[in-house]
Amino acid sequence: MSYLVRRLEFFVITLWAALTINFILPRIMPGNPAQAMIVRFHGRVSPEAVKAIEVAFGLHSHESIFQQYLEYLRNTLTGNFGTSVTFFPVPVGDVIKQGLPWTLGLVGMATIIAFVLGTLLGMLSAWRRGGFFDAVLPPVFIVISAFPYFWLGLLVLLAFALTLGWFPLGFAYDLTDSINLSWSFVGQVIWHGFLPALTIVVTSIGGWILTMRNTMITTLAEDYVKMARAKGLSPIRIMLMYAGRNAILPNLTGFAMSLGFVISGAILVEIVFNYPGLGFTLLQAVHSEDYALMQTLFLMLTSAVLVAVLAADLLTALLDPRTREQG
Amino acid sequence: MAVRVVTDQVSVETAVVSRRGIAGTIARGLTANRKAMAGLVLFGLFLVVAILAPVIAPYDPHALQFGQMVQPSGAHLLGTTGTGQDIFSQLVFGTRESLLIALAAGLGATVISVVVGVSAAYMGGLWDHILNLFTDVFLVLPTLPLMIIVGTYLNNRGLLVLVAVIVITGWSYGARQLRSQALSLRNREFLEAARARGERSLYIIVFEVLPNMTSLIVAIFFGAALYAVLAAAGLQFIGLGDPNSLSWGTMLYWAQANGALLAGSPVWVLAPGFCIAALGAAFALINYAFDEISNPALRPVRRRK
Numbered sequence A: 001m002s003y004l005v006r007r008l009e010f011f012v013i014t015l016w017a018a019l020t021i022n023f024i025l026p027r028i029m030p031g032n033p034a035q036a037m038i039v040r041f042h043g044r045v046s047p048e049a050v051k052a053i054e055v056a057f058g059l060h061s062h063e064s065i066f067q068q069y070l071e072y073l074r075n076t077l078t079g080n081f082g083t084s085v086t087f088f089p090v091p092v093g094d095v096i097k098q099g100l101p102w103t104l105g106l107v108g109m110a111t112i113i114a115f116v117l118g119t120l121l122g123m124l125s126a127w128r129r130g131g132f133f134d135a136v137l138p139p140v141f142i143v144i145s146a147f148p149y150f151w152l153g154l155l156v157l158l159a160f161a162l163t164l165g166w167f168p169l170g171f172a173y174d175l176t177d178s179i180n181l182s183w184s185f186v187g188q189v190i191w192h193g194f195l196p197a198l199t200i201v202v203t204s205i206g207g208w209i210l211t212m213r214n215t216m217i218t219t220l221a222e223d224y225v226k227m228a229r230a231k232g233l234s235p236i237r238i239m240l241m242y243a244g245r246n247a248i249l250p251n252l253t254g255f256a257m258s259l260g261f262v263i264s265g266a267i268l269v270e271i272v273f274n275y276p277g278l279g280f281t282l283l284q285a286v287h288s289e290d291y292a293l294m295q296t297l298f299l300m301l302t303s304a305v306l307v308a309v310l311a312a313d314l315l316t317a318l319l320d321p322r323t324r325e326q327g
Numbered sequence B: 001m002a003v004r005v006v007t008d009q010v011s012v013e014t015a016v017v018s019r020r021g022i023a024g025t026i027a028r029g030l031t032a033n034r035k036a037m038a039g040l041v042l043f044g045l046f047l048v049v050a051i052l053a054p055v056i057a058p059y060d061p062h063a064l065q066f067g068q069m070v071q072p073s074g075a076h077l078l079g080t081t082g083t084g085q086d087i088f089s090q091l092v093f094g095t096r097e098s099l100l101i102a103l104a105a106g107l108g109a110t111v112i113s114v115v116v117g118v119s120a121a122y123m124g125g126l127w128d129h130i131l132n133l134f135t136d137v138f139l140v141l142p143t144l145p146l147m148i149i150v151g152t153y154l155n156n157r158g159l160l161v162l163v164a165v166i167v168i169t170g171w172s173y174g175a176r177q178l179r180s181q182a183l184s185l186r187n188r189e190f191l192e193a194a195r196a197r198g199e200r201s202l203y204i205i206v207f208e209v210l211p212n213m214t215s216l217i218v219a220i221f222f223g224a225a226l227y228a229v230l231a232a233a234g235l236q237f238i239g240l241g242d243p244n245s246l247s248w249g250t251m252l253y254w255a256q257a258n259g260a261l262l263a264g265s266p267v268w269v270l271a272p273g274f275c276i277a278a279l280g281a282a283f284a285l286i287n288y289a290f291d292e293i294s295n296p297a298l299r300p301v302r303r304r305k
Helices: A002-028 A033-041 A047-057 A065-077 A092-127 A132-144 A149-163 A183-220 A223-230 A235-257 A259-272 A278-287 A291-319 A321-326 B022-032 B034-051 B087-123 B125-140 B143-154 B159-170 B172-185 B189-196 B201-237 B248-257 B266-294
Strands: none
Touching: A002 A065, A002 A291, A002 B125, A002 B143, A092 A132, A092 A183, A092 A235, A092 A259, A092 A278, A092 A291, A132 A183, A132 B266, A149 A183, A149 A259, A149 B201, A149 B248, A149 B266, A183 A235, A183 A259, A223 A235, A235 A259, A235 A291, A235 B125, A259 A278, A259 A291, A259 B125, A259 B143, A259 B201, A278 A291, A278 B143, A291 B125, A291 B143, B034 B087, B034 B266, B087 B125, B087 B159, B087 B172, B087 B201, B087 B248, B087 B266, B125 B172, B143 B159, B143 B201, B159 B201, B172 B201, B189 B201, B201 B248, B201 B266, B248 B266
């Protein structure tokens, strides 16, 4: 089980690192940003909010830095993230609760689509080494991977929303409507989410294709594939059940590790489409220098990536006995 | 942001390069590979534009003397901005800063990757475990939010800060690749021989290990430069760059701030984004070519009949 222990160690340490970065940054930055913020918000927010900022950034505190750290950890782990200055007096936790489902839905759906499509295309391209897919896909996706996510978003917006008028210009649903569970509302959400999801799929699918192709090239050289060929099994069966199946798992773990990049891109896509998720909230926090909100968002996004990585690790341990034995 | 995928499967270059030399490896890699050639030509083109910017650009990029949001014409190849600057001139001069950020941040990130990745592999044991964990932590942290927080706190929108933020968040991927390659080199005979000669560790790393990883290091440099181009563009786009500086990301920021798309001035958005994508593609192509060189299994094959 030492594999799982190692991965849990990684999970805990990364989470701790993210927490600690949040604690240290405001305290080591030059020019005392917290003080500047309090001066700027003086008179605009209530004295309690100023007090909350002082506590969060360790101003006028007589406690030692270590006590502050412990208190910060306790507050964060119990879900007490402070008050947002942007949406005063709404607690940061509540602001995030509004944006989280949109981001999870958008990034989650886009990632699943990119995974299924990308894995299949990568499989095909490795199977027909030197064939059409193999000649065309890698170079095309190398070039697409160099596109800025947000610029592709702007292009798609220009083409399909502004010029053709097929899709809305932004937001997650008609703002005249309220959130409900009717079919028409679900349709609206899909209609509004289509372009942002398309942008994320197109920019992230290349990674899946290329790694799946490269891992599959390795598995295709294995003896069990030769054996399957010698037995005269149908090519489709060898591709999917023998070579492909064994290539998916390393691919999955690898991609889970790079989800942080996908999330970073999705943030910019949300900003382009005014999509009411965490990325858009992050931009609002930047504009009003709302540090509490910004830092909690960083923590939330890190946790989301970590949970995905842990899920991929658990799945690997469950499906691949070698990881359990070797450790 | 480019998608980067993490794999452990980096195999060792088949031949020990000492006979051919480092420069030889690079030159051979570039000329033998069509993707690398395409990337190199694009990259060279941008270099020339950056150097000859005053010659190429028809106007002063900061001059506000023209009409606002003029459509592309003979006088203004790509039209003008919302404040009446010539877009083409801005684009040409913007090449300088965009290229500078990419190369500087790419270099910084590569140096850290080499130091962390190779020392982890070479020292082994607990050090390897700690450095590897450190690398993985930086790999998983979503970099954009982290960059945004650091950028906002610093409240200094200078070039140096931008480069530093990109380097801090961009070194981990390369370190991981270098570590796995250095690990597979560790027990090779020529290193045993060097150890038997009684060479010091530093000598072995610098003169025996690194020359054999040249193509991977070059690949990592261009990968990091690609990351830097995209990260800088993203940060500048949301307003965390110096708004008075002249670069493609800053142009996109002003275009978005002025609602260029809705105002019927799509070129203002299309042109700088296209340049970012083209420079990024150049780096990506060179990066991929050197990945192929350092891992022969990935090279294109002729189809068997």
